[in-house]
Amino acid sequence: MSRNPNLTPLPGSCAACTVRPFALFRVIPQARVGEIARIRSGVRLVRSGDAILDAVFTMYAGWAFTWTATPDGRRQVLDFHLPGDLVERSEDAAEVEALTDASFCILSKERLCAFMGHDPGLALSYVEGLTRDRARMRERLTSLGRRDAAGRVAHLLLELHGRLLRRGGADARGAAVPLKQAHLADALGLSVEHANRALASMRKEGIATLNKGRLEIQDRRAMEDLAGWAGTAHAGTTLAPRTLVG
Amino acid sequence: MSRNPNLTPLPGSCAACTVRPFALFRVIPQARVGEIARIRSGVRLVRSGDAILDAVFTMYAGWAFTWTATPDGRRQVLDFHLPGDLVERSEDAAEVEALTDASFCILSKERLCAFMGHDPGLALSYVEGLTRDRARMRERLTSLGRRDAAGRVAHLLLELHGRLLRRGGADARGAAVPLKQAHLADALGLSVEHANRALASMRKEGIATLNKGRLEIQDRRAMEDLAGWAGTAHAGTTLAPRTLVG
DNA sequence: CGTTCGGTTGATTAGAATCAACTAATGTGG
DNA sequence: CCACATTAGTTGATTCTAATCAACCGAACG
Missing domain, CATH: 2.60.120.10 (Jelly Rolls)
Incomplete structure (x- = not known):
């Protein structure tokens, strides 16, 4: 044991x-x-x-x-x-x-x-x-509120990678990340199947893989793009601030 | 002014x-x-x-x-x-x-x-x-992760009502809540239209109204039900804990 | 060596976004 | 104080994302 x-x-x-x-x-x-x-x-x-x-x-x-x-x-x-x-x-x-x-x-x-x-x-x-x-x-709230499935997965994996890096538990290429897909799904408000599809698409695109407890980042730039909202630019803001004070 | x-x-x-x-x-x-x-x-x-x-x-x-x-x-x-x-x-x-x-x-x-x-x-x-x-x-994260639109709206309004109550800014029936529907939508990860529909349905059901900066709670029990997951019970947990320690 | 768990894939459905008007308030300048 | 402009709220039609349902596979394990 x-x-x-x-x-x-x-x-x-x-x-x-x-x-x-x-x-x-x-x-x-x-x-x-x-x-x-x-x-x-x-x-x-x-x-x-x-x-x-x-x-x-x-x-x-x-x-x-x-x-x-x-x-x-x-x-x-x-x-x-x-x-x-x-x-x-x-x-x-x-x-x-x-x-x-x-x-x-x-x-x-x-x-x-x-x-x-x-x-x-x-x-x-x-x-x-x-x-x-x-x-x-707050970051996670933003993810669940405004990112799609792939963006949420990419963002969470990048967050964890960053936290691990800071404490010496990772290198730039990857890290030990013992999450099951069910953990990802339950953290990100997704079904397990959909979390799986998001991971599969990241793998297929050559961006990153999560396998046997290990995260491998193949294309960090692409992964950051994904986490930073993959979609094309939309319409304007719903609520616009007016003046500056302070 | x-x-x-x-x-x-x-x-x-x-x-x-x-x-x-x-x-x-x-x-x-x-x-x-x-x-x-x-x-x-x-x-x-x-x-x-x-x-x-x-x-x-x-x-x-x-x-x-x-x-x-x-x-x-x-x-x-x-x-x-x-x-x-x-x-x-x-x-x-x-x-x-x-x-x-x-x-x-x-x-x-x-x-x-x-x-x-x-x-x-x-x-x-x-x-x-x-x-x-x-x-x-964390509460809000749970809302965005696992509640549907109506549940999110009900939950946030109840949260705000509770906070106002504690500081004497509300009574049991309602409170001044100056939110626009766009604020609700942007807080809850919904489109403005969908937030509107959720409010409309709460109004139609006689549960609560949000109008001209005022929240009126007509049926608190029903509102809590809505916030505490309206849907019928689903299948089992994705991840089950095993043993107890500590 | 079968069972369970984790992962994968496909088909179908449901909930919410988007798009498009349109109405009701609010507000502002003339 | 009115006419117009802008903001907020409402409603319907359509599209799309992700959930659900249903198998199935492979590896780990007792």
């Missing part, structure tokens, strides 16, 4: 943590790394498909995602969580599930709050994470 | 501010309200349709919204801002526009950060706002 590297135990000391440079605690100077231990309340290894019930944690290895059930029995995937991401299970009916075998570092919400109370830098780091989350949700 | 109450100047003192109980500074005790003046850098009155360029501000009267242009010349409305809401113009290409005549209180980002640095309560209040924003974006 331990062939999967995502199930590798975390390092005992935060000083050796490979994801800390991208994570909430990146702002804690090396000399004070020991203090983080007061906030950590444990680590956990989970198997792909497991629901995660811990309230606050930092992904160490593997992927997770947050989702919510619709009354008609389908799913909306709200966000994907990569190594280094801080995840909070929210009160609202959303659930968190391991997308691959994964390991993460559980934090105590109270002690985290207390720590932020006397370390504004940490609070700021937390705020930055929330702000990025919100920006990502 | 001053018949519109949203253009009424703000009170000189934050102590008299009617929206403070719902706003960022709700956590500042009455005795220390004077200190807020150090963070305020001014007030502004804008006309409906004006673009707002100030970086950080608290809505006092009127509505605003954040939107982003799509390469094909359409709009995605990302969020609506009501009195009491803290708004930040983000770096990313989003714009903020006054939806009605409006007034707001401009804050200095640096001084706000400095203040939060020695007042963790304020930082927490800020975090709460960001968390609520993210939750709202």
